[in-house]
Amino acid sequence: MKIPAIEYSGIVYRAHHPMWSFRPLSGEGAKQHGGRFNRPGISALYTSLDPTTAWMEAQQGFPFKPQPMTLVAYQASCTDVVDLTKVKTLKALNLTKGDLASPWEYMANQGQEPPTWQLAKKLQEIGYAGVIVQSFAPGCKEENRNLVLWDWSDAPPHRIAVIDDLGRLPKSVESWKTDGK
Template identity: 55%
Template sequence: MVYRAHHPRWAFSPLSGEGAARHGGRFNPPGMPALYTARRMQTAWAEAQQAFPFKAQPMTLCAYDVDCTDVLDLTDPGERRAQGTDGTSLACPWEDLASRGRQPPSWELAQRLRAAGIAAIIVPSFAAGATEEDVNMVFWDWGPDLPHLLRVIDDEGRLPRDDRSWGGKA
């Protein structure tokens, strides 16, 4: 099981990677969809609140069932070495590099692994105050079916089904 906290405005689309594809993220350049999740609820909250360190903003917290193959655990130093990367590359200042027109090493890694058929990676959290317990799972290939199953848990149908709850167009 993994968790994701996101802006309530997008609660009707908890499996979307569109925001990450539009803006990029630590492990995906713009144009490459990704779904960022965390292994613990506390980590998901911390990740989502990074832009608001002094005033926590409302978030929708979702839990997901995961049954996914083709996952690489980059919290393991041996696996990082096998993939030709290190902790410094994972923790690179990706936003600063991208803003200066430079390709972040974490984007290069993501593109290479995705092209090799890796569906997801397990990585340390780089949120402020993160500890070794704070681990993320970043998906590049996910859906409702095996071998890359990721399903939001909403057995009681609490999440909105479309954009109308916000007064927008569906």
């Protein structure tokens, strides 16, 4: 069975560590550390379909002691996206929701390859730009969803544009430097 692709068009959100909000489209943090849908060395842009999910994703380690974040909105218009919230799509990929929710970080630290890394590699090789998937952050429910991209730019067919009409985001890391601390 062919894996169905969709086009996602709408606003998505990311909650950034304030110091890195001057590079809201980089994907470098995910490239450096890896994530549920990318192994270290592979860039990925993790966004959420609503602001609450973005906040919960960013606070995973501190659900009861929130840390400061900068919430950024993006206008997205991306083709070639696989919707992993659909049972039919999971069946076509021979996956379960449990595979998606697997403890990817623990597995990676144990030298195992998480099933979500295998899936991401397979989908990238076929030419898909990303996935829509349920958030597995603490406190999230089935309706909390993310758009994760491996292929994005400022132009179609995988366009992501920061919404910052008033120029409020910092332009460089220099804005965070203080009296040498």
